[in-house]
Amino acid sequence: MRRPRRDPSFEPAPAKRFPRRGFMLGSVAGVTLSVFWVARYYNIGAEVGSADLSAPDALAQADAGQILLIDIRRPEEWAATGIAQSAVPIDMRRDDFGAALLAAVNGDRTRPVALICARGVRSARVAKALREAGFEQVRDVPEGMVGSGAGPGWISRGLPVRQP
Template identity: 55%
Template sequence: MADKANRTRRWVLLGGGAAIVAGFAVREYRLIPQDYAGDRLSVQDAYQQAVSGDVLLVDIRTPREWKTTGVGQGAHPLDMRRDDFEQALAQLTGGDRNAPVALICARGVRSARLSNRLTEAGFTNIIDVPEGMLGSAAGPGWVRAGLPVEHNTGETG
C-alpha cells in the first residue's frame, strides 16, 4: 500500500513540475520579442521624431494600459487587438504604406511581433521601439526615461 502511495505522490510531483515548466515556457515566449530586422528607435528618438512629425508613433497597447500609464506625448493610441487595425493604421498614414510608422507597446514584445506582421502586410517603413513604455533589455522605457505622457481615459483606439 505504501508503494502505491509513493507512486501516486511521484506522479503528482512530476505533473506539478511539468505544469510549472510549461508555465515558464509560456511566460518566456510572451516576454521574449521576435527578431525584427527593420529599424529601431530609442524612446528618446521616438519622442523627438513623433513631436517633430518625422514619424507616426503608434501606441499599440490596450485602453486599460493607456489609462494606467498615459500615452507618450506625440503618440497615437491604436489598440492592436482591433479587427480593423491595419485599415485604421492605413487611415492614420493617409493611405501611405511607405510612411514611417514607429510602434510602441509596454516592453517591446508586441511591437516586434506586430512590426513583422505589418511588414509582411505591405507596410514598408515600420520601426520598432523595443524599450516600450515600461522598459526592457533594450533600455529603461518611456516612463522611466521621464518622457512626457498625456492622460488617456482608455476610450480611444
C-alpha cells in the same frame, strides 16, 4: 451497541500515492514552463534589431515628424499608464485596425511608422504583419512603455506621457 468485530484476514489496500518520480518531473516541468512564460511576458530576451528604436529615439523622431508613433495597447492600458507623447493610440484588437492605421498615415504605406506596446512583444508581432501587408517602413520600440529586456521602457525613462 456493539461494534462488529473486525475480520483479521481482511487488510485494506494501501492508499495509492503519486509516485515520487512523477511528482518531481511534474514539478520541474511546471517550473520550467513558468520560467519560459515569464521570460516571454516580460520580453526578457528581447533583441534590438537595426530597424528598432529606443524609447528616447522614438520620442525624438516622432516630435520631429520623422515617424508616426502608434501606441497599439488596449484602452485600459492607456488609462493606467498614459499614452506616449506624440503617439496616436490605435487599439490593435480593433476589427478595423488596418483601416485606422491607413487613415493615420493618410493612405501612404511608405510613411515611416513606429509601434509601441507595453513590453515589445505585441509591437514586434504587429510590425511583422504590417510589413507583410505592404507597409514599407515599420519600426518597433522593443522596450515598450513599461520595459523589457531591450531597455527600461518609456515610463521608467521619465519620457512624457499624456492621459487619454
